[in-house]
Amino acid sequence: MTVFLHPEAFKKIMQVKQPKDISNFHIVGINYKKTDAAIRGLFAINQDQYQQLLLAAQAAGMHDLFVLSTCNRTEIYGFAPDPADLMRLLCGAANGNLQVFNSLAYVKSGEGAVRHLYQVGTGLDSQILGDYEIIGQIKGAAKFAKANGCVGTFLERLVNSVLQVSKLIKNETGLSSGTVSVAFAAVRLLESKVADIQQKNIVLLGVGKIGRNTCKNMMEYLGVRNITLINRTTAVAEDFAGKHGLRYAPYEQLDDSLRAADVILVATNASQPTILRKHMESTAGKLIVDLSIPFNVAADVRELPHVEVVNVDDLSKIQDETLARRLNEVPKAISIIEEHMEEFLYWYKMRKHAVVLKAVKEKLTEIHAREIKEQKNGAHYNLEDIEEVSSRIIQKMINLMAGKVRKETEKGDQYIAMISEIFETGANQD
Structure with missing residues (x-):
């Protein structure tokens, strides 16, 4: 049984929303390591400023971000073509100067930005090691951004993973014992x-x-x-x-x-x-x-x-007799972070693949339906047989593609890119 493909079939593929490229995920911020409390105060974001920042972000076409502003740090996490876009957005809402912020800020992108959020959320990057209050502040900041339409699937999944890891580290290590807030x-x-x-x-x-x-x-x-x-x-x-x-x-x-x-x-x-x-x-x-x-x-x-x-x-300078014991727990905490971060990144990669494979399946189904319709008047065709056999063929093709991608994890992105190019899926970044 042959499925006939119209020459124009691949040129009219629907536009498909594909997960944002992780390389465009950034964190820009300042913290206690390079700035004193007086300078951090200039860039602290209160709730009214946060609201205005999110409105400005949406007006600029940025819809997946949140701001973490605590006594020890002010950071903005989100997707943008360039981290400088996030920096300008943050300083536009704060009372501080953009040039001053730029001279003191740190920037991380892609997996580095993801890892930073895990370390912040678990207290590894806190002024008081193991600070457990920070995770509640992250949860509140992300919740506020989501309520204002500025948290997408990637960021919501990431924050939930960080919340889970923070709880695991608190329960399974001694990182948060003693003076931790x-x-x-x-x-x-x-x-x-x-x-x-x-x-x-x-x-x-x-x-x-x-x-x-x-x-x-x-x-x-x-x-x-x-x-x-x-x-x-x-x-x-x-x-x-x-x-x-x-x-x-x-x-x-x-x-x-x-x-x-x-x-x-x-x-x-x-x-x-x-x-x-x-x-x-x-x-x-x-x-x-x-x-x-x-x-x-x-x-x-x-x-x-x-x-x-x-x-x-x-x-933060108060002597804490439990500090040495908590420092010994850091390797265990890092191990837990790495394990769950790997799971998150696997989810991200497979989500990208699933979107493209779904688009290919939908296009093949569309082709199948068109060909059946064109052959409908052929006396020598049994319509039910055509539909059954063609559907099986389409599903087998999708299963083969998905199986290959799962098996060859290191080359998965290359395969997906090739499939997308072959079928001209027109997959774009949302």
């Missing part, structure tokens, strides 16, 4: 610096995730309950205080609360300082721990002799 490092600082802390008045300004975690750690590890919560939205502070038996004060009472405090923790992440010099003048000695990026304590507060200010970079 800024919130807990703050507690260690208070433990070493403040005698009789149970008798001190503590104010926590900002009841977001970092503020809540810090508060819970203080209660659990230091046994303190004399904490007054203040938040711009009073209902948030009231709700958390009610659940944990703490005090809260409306934002309008900020000045009085700060004057009465012995210890102040700031986790507001506002774009401008919330603790000003005027709040601290003519008061007794105080310790202020600024957990925010950008800084939420004005720079001139440090000039006051009776006030000590500690920021996130200072916290």
Whole structure:
């Protein structure tokens, strides 16, 4: 049985969306390794800026990206023709200068960018080794981008893989034991610096995730309950205080609360300082721990002799007796990352192949249908026989192609490219 092919058949192949080329996947960012907290603050992205950035990305035709902005880093992950496109997008939303960012930034592309996200998500690239809070920040950042139409199949699958690996490393290694977050490092600082802390008045300004975690750690590890919560939205502070038996004060009472405090923790992440010099003048000695990026304590507060200010970079220097033990867990964590990254890359490659093979099958089916129709009036043809035999032939051709691609994994991309060229599938990047 011969399937007749019309000479024009291969010239009218449908346009097929093919997965984006991984070489166009980039990460551009800055972190604690080359920049201090003051510079990182210039490029921190709050939620309003994030929203505007995503809108700008869509207007520029970029629909698969997300931004990770924490106290230790600001990074943008996504697909773009050139990483400089992502850099301009990020700096267009931030308060910092593009030239400054460019001089300090690192850029990774393709598999290097994929590996970087695994290492960040598992705490291997954190200022505090094994930081487990970072994975929640990645999850939140990707979720926000997805809700705004800026996360595609590749990035969603990658983030889910990183979430899974982070959980495995936490459960199967000791990488995340000990002082493994800024919130807990703050507690260690208070433990070493403040005698009789149970008798001190503590104010926590900002009841977001970092503020809540810090508060819970203080209660659990230091046994303190004399904490007054203040938040711009009073209902948030009231709700958390009610659940944990703490005090809260409306934002309008900020000045009085700060004057009465012995210890102040700031986790507001506002774009401008919330603790000003005027709040601290003519008061007794105080310790202020600024957990925010950008800084939420004005720079001139440090000039006051009776006030000590500690920021996130200072916290990372706290000695941790578990560090050596956690360093020993790094090879095991890297092994887990490499195993799951290999699985992710295999999925990516096979997805590319599946798209092209599906397009070839659809085109052969189209040819088959056309030929059957053209031969429909031939008395010597049995229509049902033609359809059955032709369908089997088409499926066998597809199975042979797919089997060869799976068997020859190293040459799979070459085979797929050749098949695509032979059938002129017109596969394009979405």
